[in-house]
Amino acid sequence: MNPLTDFAALPADAHKGEWLNWSKMADFENQSPPVIVTGEGVYAIESNGNRLLDGVSGLFTTQIGYSHGAEIGKAAAAQLETLSFYPNWAATHPSALALTDRILGLAPDRMARVLLTSGGSESVESALKLVRQHFLAQGHGLKRKIIARRGAYHGCTMGALSLTGIPLSRVPFEPLDPNVRHVVNTHQRSCLFCHDKGGCTLTCADAIEQAILAEGPDTVAAVVVEPIQNGGGLPPADGYGAKVREICDRYGVLLWCDEVITGFGRVGGWFASDRLGFNADICTFAKGITSGYAPGGGVIFTEAVGAPLINAEAMYAHGFTFGGHPLTCAVALTNLDIMERLGVIENVLANEDYYAAAMADVAASSELVVEARGKGFYHSLELTDNALTAPVAGATRKRGVIVRPDVRVKPMIVTAMPLISERSHIDELADALKAALVDVKG
Numbered sequence: 001m002n003p004l005t006d007f008a009a010l011p012a013d014a015h016k017g018e019w020l021n022w023s024k025m026a027d028f029e030n031q032s033p034p035v036i037v038t039g040e041g042v043y044a045i046e047s048n049g050n051r052l053l054d055g056v057s058g059l060f061t062t063q064i065g066y067s068h069g070a071e072i073g074k075a076a077a078a079q080l081e082t083l084s085f086y087p088n089w090a091a092t093h094p095s096a097l098a099l100t101d102r103i104l105g106l107a108p109d110r111m112a113r114v115l116l117t118s119g120g121s122e123s124v125e126s127a128l129k130l131v132r133q134h135f136l137a138q139g140h141g142l143k144r145k146i147i148a149r150r151g152a153y154h155g156c157t158m159g160a161l162s163l164t165g166i167p168l169s170r171v172p173f174e175p176l177d178p179n180v181r182h183v184v185n186t187h188q189r190s191c192l193f194c195h196d197k198g199g200c201t202l203t204c205a206d207a208i209e210q211a212i213l214a215e216g217p218d219t220v221a222a223v224v225v226e227p228i229q230n231g232g233g234l235p236p237a238d239g240y241g242a243k244v245r246e247i248c249d250r251y252g253v254l255l256w257c258d259e260v261i262t263g264f265g266r267v268g269g270w271f272a273s274d275r276l277g278f279n280a281d282i283c284t285f286a287k288g289i290t291s292g293y294a295p296g297g298g299v300i301f302t303e304a305v306g307a308p309l310i311n312a313e314a315m316y317a318h319g320f321t322f323g324g325h326p327l328t329c330a331v332a333l334t335n336l337d338i339m340e341r342l343g344v345i346e347n348v349l350a351n352e353d354y355y356a357a358a359m360a361d362v363a364a365s366s367e368l369v370v371e372a373r374g375k376g377f378y379h380s381l382e383l384t385d386n387a388l389t390a391p392v393a394g395a396t397r398k399r400g401v402i403v404r405p406d407v408r409v410k411p412m413i414v415t416a417m418p419l420i421s422e423r424s425h426i427d428e429l430a431d432a433l434k435a436a437l438v439d440v441k442g
């Protein structure tokens with residue numbers, strides 16, 4: 001059976017066998033989840049023919065939209081015909097070498113090394129262990145604590161979950177790695193320290209310094225931040241990145257930016273940490289590297305991070321069978337070709353203000369919205385109540401647009417348009433959101 005052509009011949013309850021990711025399975029005991037069968041440009045198309053504007057880029061991933069399967073598929077087929085697989089364990093292959101070179105060409109100048117993985121959590125897990133071994137190899141075995149931030153999402157494997165600062169995600173699996181401390185995030189509007197000071201005083205960055213001092217700098221290995229925190233849609237104030245960098249330098253602590261969402265163009269630069277002034281030692285990435293045409297991810301880091309491990313005694317004891325898979329590398333290389341050819345970074349820079357203004361306009365149109373915030377092609381609405389998020393997202397979908405309801409940190413509607421979106425698509429998103437807010441308000 002060919003599922004692409006014979007989908008209708010599958011048993012009606014075929015969906016009951018598939019346990020979905022991050023889903024309430026009870027919702028699908030008696031009905032199928034949406035079945036997405038194809039895509040075109042910035043639209044995802046359901047089995048019933050519904051065409052939905054994908055306002056979340058298939059979970060912050062589909063930077064180039066859905067129409068490049070033929071070109072990417074050709075590169076993938078050529079790769080598989082030449083070399084289907086060989087593990088990147090004490091060996092490599094031409095596509096991994098080419099992708100590494102390409103990534104380092106796009107990454108901040110100080111980056112010198114790339115470890116390839118198959119996704120975001122794997123990348124975070126890899127960086128977590130890299131940080132620990134970096135200090136262990138220098139005889140600083142005590143330096144292994146990580147300062148992370150409340151509200152952050154870093155993935156769902158046990159190490160990545162330990163960094164995650166969302167109680168709802170953590171609690172079922174505690175106790176987690178005890179070497180993590182969480183500090184305040186960059187919530188400018190409801191910041192306890194600055195809400196009455198007429199602007200951000202970067203006390204949120206001072207909180208990182210205080211945590212390092214409280215733990216003892218000799219025990220702290222790294223600070224990890226999402227350049228723009230997802231769950232709350234929280235871009236930092238100007239100067240936050242540079243201040244965190246200064247603090248890390250002062251105490252010999254590595255600065256790690258988790259760019260699984262913000263990497264590869266989302267915020268109008270190849271890496272948001274660069275654009276926001278973090279000047280990181282380590283970046284984790286995934287999603288946009290392949291635009292979702294294959295699973296992929298990785299860790300980039302400076303020579304100084306890797307150097308202690310380039311020592312006959314000190315192997316980095318970590319790796320995945322499929323890290324640097326030839327298929328992923330071929331897909332990623334073609335995706336990067338397409339991103340450059342289409343000028344997606346330029347498109348984000350040319351239209352980010354338009355996107356921000358459209359979302360501000362949506363916010364102003366409804367008393368159900370507290371605020372719109374974001375940067376690049378990554379914008380969220382904070383609503384007044386958690387209970388509104390699912391109805392608003394549902395009503396927006398009924399009007400033909402996918403957005404993401406998120407109650408993990410604040411009552412949010414998150415949007416992240418494909419990086420090829422035009423102003424007409426942004427208008428379509430904003431119109432659907434406005435109408436949905438009216439539908440829900442009744």
Ligand SMILES: Cc1ncc(COP(=O)(O)O)c(C=O)c1O
Pocket residue numbers: 119120121122124153154155156226230258259260261286287
């Ligand atoms: C910042 C960040 N880190 C890590 C992850 C985990 O990535 P994955 O779902 O590919 O494991 C995510 C997922 O959204 C993320 O947003």
